[in-house]
Every structure is written in C-alpha cells, then in structure tokens.
Amino acid sequence: MIIDCHGHYTTEPKDLHRFRQEQTKAAKDKTTVPSRASLKMSDDEIRESIEANQLKLQRERGTDVTIFSPRASGMGHHIGDESVSLEWSQICNDLIARVISLFPRNFIGVCQLPQSQGVEPSHSIAELERCVKMGFVGCNLNPDPSGGYFNAPPLTDKWWYPFYEKMIELDVPAMVHVSGCCNPAMHTTGSYYLNADTMAFVQLILSDVFKDFPKLKLIIPHGGGAVPFHWGRFRGIALNNKKPELDEIMGENIFFDTCVYHQPGIDLLTKVVPVDNILFASEMVGAVKGNDPRTGFPFDDTKRYVENAPGLSAADKQKIFEGNARKVYGRLDGALKRAMAA
C-alpha cells in the first residue's frame, strides 16, 4: 500500500470560496457574518471535484490512500478573530469528513485547527477532539498564525504544551504547516512554507521539547524545508550547542515528507535523512501543477523520484511508502481497517 501523507482539498466546491470571502469581509468590516446554512455543496459536486483530480491522480500514479486535510493556504489564521477561525475550521473539517465518507478507502482525515493570532493553542483542543471522533488521524499545526510575520512563541515554548499533551493523549501527530502568507515579502508556496519548515526544525533541535514529550510526533513537510540541503550546517550547529547528531534528535519525534519536486532533491533527502524519518507525500493537487518540461512527468509525482532514488532498498521504500506512516499516525491502522471493511 502506498500512503501519501500530505494532501489538501484544493479543489473545493465553489460555494465554499464564496462563503469564505463573505466571512472575511464581514470580519474586516465588522458586519454580519454569512450563515453557515447558506453553504451549498452537494455530494455530487464534492464527488466530481475529487474524482476529476485527487482520485484520478491516485489512480494514474498508483498510490492508494491520501491523508487529507483542508487547503493549507486557506486556513488563514490571521483572518478575523478566534470565533471566525473556529467556524471556518469546523466548516473545512466537516467538508473533509464528507470527502472521506464518499471515498473511505482513498482518503483519511487530518484536521485544520482553529488557531488565531495571540490565542493560546489550548483553545484548539476541542476541535481536535471533535475531529478525532470523526475518525481523523492527525492535525495541521500552524507555527505562525500571523500569516508571515513569525511573531508566535517558538514551538518549544510552554505556550504549546497543553496542546501537545492532548495530541499525545489522542495518539495523533501534527504536521507543522503554515497557511497563506499576507506578508508581501514572502510567497506562500515558494518561500513562506519552506521558511516555516526550516524555522520549526531549528526551534525543535535546539530545545528539550522531546525530553518533555517523548511521544510527541511532528511531521515537517516539504522535505524539511532547507534542512537536508544544509544537513552539515544543522549537524554542526546542533553539535556546537551540545546536542547529539540530528539522526538521534529526530528519532521517533521529527519526520520529513517527500514533497520535493525533482530527482536530485529526493536523492539528497534519502541520502542524508534516516529512512525511518521519511514519509511519502506529494501534496497533490498543490503548489506546483503541471509537467516538468525536461522530464515530461508531473513535478509533484514524487512517487517516481522515490522509486528512482539510488541506494534505497525495497525495505527502505516500503518504510517510506507505508510503514513509517503507520508508525507515525497511531490511529491510521485502525482507520484503514475500518475503511477496508466498510
């Protein structure tokens, strides 16, 4: 089985965008928010949006299950206040639940959190619990709810601890993933996503957070941002700070996905990062659409790169494609069994 641990619902029904625009405008103008009941998204519309896109690509590329969450750039934790973020998160998560009910064998849910600038992460616990009850197996945790100004406490600050406690209690990992960037200096999918990944990694490796939470599991997406390319730099910084080798720090706590869109990048990733810490992912349909004109294949068809990476044994590939995901997402085995039995 090939499990893609990083997919977002980026082909949502149109009316969701209409609602969000109205909600955003209302939050800005302090006027009446649109009614949630006004949302018109039929099962047929959802089914078509998936069948023509994510499901089609799963079939074409030969992957089986996508761990699926709301559009990352759409989370918009900097928009409106906590109540706006909560309503929007509930709507987005409920929509993921509907996708999963329509395609239970192809998608497993991961939730967006109702984070909001300056609001304690513990306020996201209730929504995480609600989603886990719906069968979700993880969450996306935004390390920068400001949308590009990086003014939240580091992920190693006690600010986040009550949320980590709940994650461990529920046996769910988090993917560390920012949302859309409202800072004109940074491009959402170009620099902002990767910068947040690199930032998070350095926060974590220089901290004692995994001493406090030995069972905390965090996935840093997009291949770990800049980390594998600068593996020597980060090893040196860790060692100079009296920390162990990165392999040891990552251990059973930090994982990178394979959202790296060219062969030499995946070759480097799989060469320097321990194979036990790499989870297969493509983030399709996502940041980079279309075919690479030099290869003729889609940029984000990362399965091809992993298959062609030199030095990976069949057992290594099995870990990357399936085994590691089953370990990191503690609830995944159960969710898959229920789905296959359905």
Next chain:
Amino acid sequence: MIIDCHGHYTTEPKDLHRFRQEQTKAAKDKTTVPSRASLKMSDDEIRESIEANQLKLQRERGTDVTIFSPRASGMGHHIGDESVSLEWSQICNDLIARVISLFPRNFIGVCQLPQSQGVEPSHSIAELERCVKMGFVGCNLNPDPSGGYFNAPPLTDKWWYPFYEKMIELDVPAMVHVSGCCNPAMHTTGSYYLNADTMAFVQLILSDVFKDFPKLKLIIPHGGGAVPFHWGRFRGIALNNKKPELDEIMGENIFFDTCVYHQPGIDLLTKVVPVDNILFASEMVGAVKGNDPRTGFPFDDTKRYVENAPGLSAADKQKIFEGNARKVYGRLDGALKRAMAA
C-alpha cells in the same frame, strides 16, 4: 587563484564589542553615545586576530583571497536609529579597511550598509561611495532591517531602485545578507539566514527587476538557502507564473555561493545550478566552527567539497573558484592587481 567571496570579520578586537554594547545601550536608554575616539584597537591586535584565524585557515586550506566584510550578525540594522546605524557602519567598514591595509594580498573589502528600519535604502549610497573609494568591491544588502520580522518592501520594490542604480554606476554587486535575528522564533545562523536567502530568491524570480536593471548583480549566500534542494519546486512556480527556466532568470544577475557544509549538499548545488552562477565561499570563521566528527575535516572547509564534487570539470572548478568572482565583482581585477603590485 582561489577567491573566497564570503568572509566576515568575526574575530574583531574586544574593544569593538565594548563600544557596540555601550552604543546599543545608549540608543535604548536615549543617553549619551560612547565616543568613537574611545575605541582602542591597535594594529597589532588586528594583525593577531587575523593571523591566528582567517589567515591561518586560508593557508591551511589553500585559498588565496577572501572578500571580507564586517560580521553579518553584528550589523544590527534594527538597533537604534539611522544615525546609530551610520556611525556603527562607518566604524565597521573602517576596521575592514585596516585589515586590508595590513593584509592587502589576502583580503578585499565589502562593506556593511547603514540601513535602518523604515529608512530608504538610498540613504546608504553615501557610505557605499565612501567604501568604494577605499577600494571595496561590493556591499552586503540586508533585505530585512527589522532583524527577523520581514516587514521591509520586497527587493523588487522601487524602494530599493535608487540604491541599485548606484550599485550599477559603481560596478559593485551586493550579497543579500540579513543580520542578527531578534525574533525568538528564528535562530540567526540556523533558520534566519537561510530563510532570507530563499525569500530573496523568490522575490527576484517572480519580478521584472532584472528587466529594469540588466546589470544588477546579486549574490544569494549559503548556497541559495533552500533553493537548490527545491529546484523543481521553484522551476515549476516560475514556469506556472509565465517566467522562463531558472537558469535563464539567474543569467548574469543572481549567483549562489558554496557555503553549504557537507558533500551531498555541494554535489546537489553543483548538479542543478549552472556552474556560471556559483561562487566559491566558506564564510569562515562563521556559523559552523569545528570538525565534522564523521569526516574529521572542518564543516566549513567547502573547498574540499567543491574539489570532490562529481561532474565538475577543471574548467568548471576554475570558474567556481576564481573566474565567476572576477566577473561578478567588476572592481575585483583592479583591486587584485593593485594588491599584488603593492
């Protein structure tokens, strides 16, 4: 000849730090600033600090000339106001000029700019001119004078244009380099430097700045941040934005250095980035001190990695080690000739 295009004076005389601490405190407390005349830095002290460090390493590693600028993390453009930044920059640049007068064959100057949050970059023109008159061949341009909050206009904004005009008039390139990070979410040499590099690259490739300034030359240090590792991602984003291939965009305008501290990283860099756009650099003595326990060699001995990179011909290596630097730094040939004749 082997030219290291990225070295900072990180072993400064102690009294410089005393002055800066007092200057910073005075700026904060709005009290009397320390007198510049109070600075005690003898030629002997400067000579010893270089001979025991940068010069020793040049000799051990077999490099010839370092393009040398004030400590990047010390520029501190977020500290005090414009007048504080100007005095500090003049002091730091004058110190570089003294190093060069003591070791004219081993070091060539690049200046720090008196940037300050919210102050137009055109205010840095006078200091750039002053330094070029002292024989400097380039400058370090800080894309985030806030020290970690990324609130300056993108490098492609007209805010920067008068400064670019002067750079071109003087035939000097800029290395895009942030300073120390005062944002607790980011680690100066771990995530902040690399994130600024990646940010700058994406700003540039999606802009028309090189149509406006075909002769503008910008060096993005630390191997281009996350860019080579995510080369496919950035190619795809550029192509999807109706831009050409990255090779073409970089052309004679964007260059990466080789401050990447492990062999697989340099292998990737030299594989994906055109050889004409790579400048040899080590940033020693800098972010990562000490030996890599796995190789027994210094992390930042990047000459070794470049020499061992597969697929580079002797001609390629000559470009990376020397030829490209002579092209990018238009005043370098003249400066070297004067130094060697001295």
